[in-house]
Structure formats: C-alpha cells, structure tokens
Amino acid sequence: MESNVPLQAHGERVERPPQNRQKKMAIASGVGIVMLGTVSTVLAVTLSNKQFSAVFLDSCKKLKGGYDCQKLWRAFEQAYVGRDPCQVPMEAYDPFIAEAHFKPACNRMLFWSKTKDVVHDFTNKRDCFVTLEDTLLGSVVDGLTWCGKEGSKAACGDVTAMLNGSIETPYSPHSIFASIEAPRLSSKHVKKLKVVLVTQPHSVTNCETASLKDLQKQLDRGIVYNCQEVPEAKVQECASNPHIACGACW
Structure with missing residues (x-):
C-alpha cells in the first residue's frame, strides 16, 4: 500500500443490488x-x-x-x-x-469504514486485531449483499473502529458499519468502542465532527465511547514494527 494514496481512495464494503435471475x-x-x-x-x-x-x-x-x-x-x-x-x-x-471451530476473540475486534487498505495492511502484519474478513465466513462474504439481520450480539469486550479522517462524513449512514454493525453493538457484551480516526496531513475532519457525534448518540447506552485522531503514517509504522506494543499504536 502506498502511503501517498488518499484514504478516500481506499476500499469500502459495497452493497450490490439483487438480480432476479440469480439465486x-x-x-x-x-x-x-x-x-x-x-x-x-x-x-x-x-x-x-x-x-x-x-x-x-x-x-x-x-x-x-x-x-x-x-x-x-x-x-x-x-x-x-x-x-x-x-x-x-x-x-x-x-x-x-x-x-x-470458531473461537472467541474478545477485545480484538476491529471494525472499519473506508479504510480497508490501511486496516488489512495492519492486520496482515500484526496480530493485534481481527476483522470480519480475517475469518472463514468473513472472507467468503466480503463485499457481498446483506439480506437482513437477526439478533444483536455482534462483539464483546473492547472493540475498535478505524474510520477515515480524509472525508467529511467518516461515520456515513450508508456504510455497513453505520447501518448494520454499530447499531447492533450491545452493552450486554461490549464495554467500550474506540474510534481510531485515521488522518492525513490535510484531513478535513476530526473527532469533533458531527457524524462522529451521531455515532456516539446512537450507541447502546452503557457502551463507553472515545475517539483518537491517528496519522496514517503512525498506523503504518506500527504495522511494520513488531517491537511496538499493540496498545501503543494509538
């Protein structure tokens, strides 16, 4: 991944429209x-x-x-x-x-929105976090269409969300994270959500942006929320340096 590529060019999970001829x-x-x-x-x-x-x-x-x-x-x-x-x-x-043989991975779940390249570069190099795409089911459904949802037990312990600080709406209501994942976080299982807002030198937003305030308001009551702005260069440095402890990456 080239560090000079703006974050807004990075991938996002896309919902594809259904086709009548396909099963x-x-x-x-x-x-x-x-x-x-x-x-x-x-x-x-x-x-x-x-x-x-x-x-x-x-x-x-x-x-x-x-x-x-x-x-x-x-x-x-x-x-x-x-x-x-x-x-x-x-x-x-x-x-x-x-x-x-699915195994729990509490406190290691990493959600993302429009930061696909940054996130997967990090998880491919470090064993600090797990994304849905790193699992068997996640790998086969990555990018495919959501049919519906049942239940709300989606994560446990402390979870992290890596969002894009180079766009005006890092918590877009049209994203998978905002429309499906975040609303289903339950305080019965999740203690804390930490937003890592990945920034560039001239990013257009910060942790005080209105869309992140919306995220905080929409979280299930009882889930502790915090947000930290982290330069993409620091994320890349941590990904490439195994001597940096996971907890010190941000």
Whole structure:
C-alpha cells in the first residue's frame, strides 16, 4: 500500500443490488460467530450455487487452520437447501459452526469504514486485531449483499473502529458499519468502542465532527465511547514494527 494514496481512495464494503435471475443464498454471519460462537446476521449472496461454491472453497483454502473445505461446504450448503434464503433458522447453521471451530476473540475486534487498505495492511502484519474478513465466513462474504439481520450480539469486550479522517462524513449512514454493525453493538457484551480516526496531513475532519457525534448518540447506552485522531503514517509504522506494543499504536 502506498502511503501517498488518499484514504478516500481506499476500499469500502459495497452493497450490490439483487438480480432476479440469480439465486440468493443466506449466510449466517456477523462478528457474533467469531466473537460469541453464535450466528447473528443473515447475508444474501447474489451468486449461483455453483459460483458461490467456488468462491467459498477458494476462500477457505487460503485461510490458515487446516480446514477440510469440502466438508465445511457440505455442512454450510445443507443449512439453506430447500429453504427461503432469507428465512433460514439460525440453528440450521449449527453443524457448520461446530465443524468450523470458531473461537472467541474478545477485545480484538476491529471494525472499519473506508479504510480497508490501511486496516488489512495492519492486520496482515500484526496480530493485534481481527476483522470480519480475517475469518472463514468473513472472507467468503466480503463485499457481498446483506439480506437482513437477526439478533444483536455482534462483539464483546473492547472493540475498535478505524474510520477515515480524509472525508467529511467518516461515520456515513450508508456504510455497513453505520447501518448494520454499530447499531447492533450491545452493552450486554461490549464495554467500550474506540474510534481510531485515521488522518492525513490535510484531513478535513476530526473527532469533533458531527457524524462522529451521531455515532456516539446512537450507541447502546452503557457502551463507553472515545475517539483518537491517528496519522496514517503512525498506523503504518506500527504495522511494520513488531517491537511496538499493540496498545501503543494509538
């Protein structure tokens, strides 16, 4: 990743419109699978079954952990066969979840919005945080369409959100983080949300921006909120230097 590329050029998860000729499949996903071992979100994938099978298997093979990808796919596929894809009961995914051996990662969850390159450069080099895309389910649904959502147990402990300080609205109501992830953070499981606002030398916003005030207001009561402006250069330095403790990165 080149440091001179403005953050606004970095990726964002995009919701794709459904296509009538394509079969939708539901995926029990969300951070709750990783954090709590429960399924809290349903995703719709606008791909044919054959196409999605290929995406699933390819993503699975790229992950560490020695997964039996064919066995995982069979367990996953059986959850939605013969069902309305957006009405699949959560317990239908229990065999898949058991087979995938999901482990909690409390206090390490990192959400993001329009900072994809910065975030994944960091998590690829350091083992400080985990993003949804770093998990089996997250890797296969990255960028695909949300079908709906059920439940609210999406994370646990202290969570972090890395947002873009180079745009006027870092907490955009149209983003996945603002429309789905942040509203589902529950004070029963989440103690604190820390926003890391990644800045450039001439960033147009700061922690006092109106959109971040909206985030603070919309959080479930009981979740402690704070925000810190961190230069992108510092994030990159921390990512590249394993001698810097995770807690000292920001």
